Amino acid sequence: MCYDAVIFDNDGVLTKPTLLEVQREAVRRAFAEFDVEPTTEAVDGVINGGLTRLRRICAVHDVPVDDFWSRHETHAAATQRACLEDGTKPLYDDVVALDDIDHPLAVVSNNQHATIEHILDVFDIGDRFEVAYGRDPTVEGARVKKPDPHYIERAMGELGVDSALYVGDSNVDVVAADRAGLDSAFIRRPHREGYQLAAEPTYELDSLDELLAVC
The missing domain is CATH 3.40.50.1000 (HAD superfamily/HAD-like)
Known part of the structure; x- marks a missing residue:
């Protein structure tokens, strides 16, 4: 056709694909800005879950979802840029x-x-x-x-x-x-x-x- x-x-x-641990690191860095140490389950929930799960996880940790997500995106872009430049992506x-x-x-x-x-x-x-x-x-x-x-x-x-x-x-x-x-x-x-x-x-x-x- x-x-x-x-x-x-x-x-x-x-x-x-971006390595899972790189994705996890971006989530952890975002939470760290709110003095939160999330569980691996919560981190993976942010990566793999939808918005409903994201909102739930942020609510559990008393973190504003919009602010958290904006910071997550910044860290995710930064960690992946490093992977692009060092050859791991x-x-x-x-x-x-x-x-x-x-x-x-x-x-x-x-x-x-x-x-x-x-x-x-x-x-x-x-x-x-x-x-x-x-x-x-x-x-x-x-x-x-x-x-x-x-x-x-x-x-x-x-x-x-x-x-x-x-x-x-x-x-x-x-x-x-x-x-x-x-x-x-x-x-x-x-x-x-x-x-x-x-x-x-x-x-x-x-x-x-x-x-x-x-x-």
């Missing part, structure tokens, strides 16, 4: 395949927008993408992250296209694409071996090199 554009998730698609080798895709390209990620900007800058790939969105560093930004199609739809509007293929590595990517009315390509990276899909993607790929045949 012919698409007007191709939109990519970042973590697990363009760059390797590298770009996948097959990203070079994007050079051969003759469509407008975009990035829409659940990661912080500052982190996405850092990635484009550190790896000098910003000129490959016409649009790049990470989540806003606010509670509202977290609320409308994937599987909500909000940022995908914003990217589509900015690109000025009616159809696109969304490339991701998780169920939320497939669901978000479906909610935006787009086809999806699930890329099964090594960290997704045995990963169970709850929704059916349009395509399943082993490498970004395979996008050339799809597009």
Whole structure:
């Protein structure tokens, strides 16, 4: 099928996923600003839970959720920038395949927008993408992250296209694409071996090199 554009998730698609301990460190640093030492369960709840769980955890520790989240996003961007610069969050080798895709390209990620900007800058790939969105560093930004199609739809509007293929590595990517009315390509990276899909993607790929045949 012919698409007007191709939109990519970042973590697990363009760059390797951020290590869990790095994500935990950002949460701990944010809590430390409120003199709170959270349990690992609470830390993981912030990382993996939704807004309801975040609000509950903040309430237990008597921490304002909006202030906490803003500080968390700052620390998360800083810790990931360090990973990008020290090589522990590298770009996948097959990203070079994007050079051969003759469509407008975009990035829409659940990661912080500052982190996405850092990635484009550190790896000098910003000129490959016409649009790049990470989540806003606010509670509202977290609320409308994937599987909500909000940022995908914003990217589509900015690109000025009616159809696109969304490339991701998780169920939320497939669901978000479906909610935006787009086809999806699930890329099964090594960290997704045995990963169970709850929704059916349009395509399943082993490498970004395979996008050339799809597009």
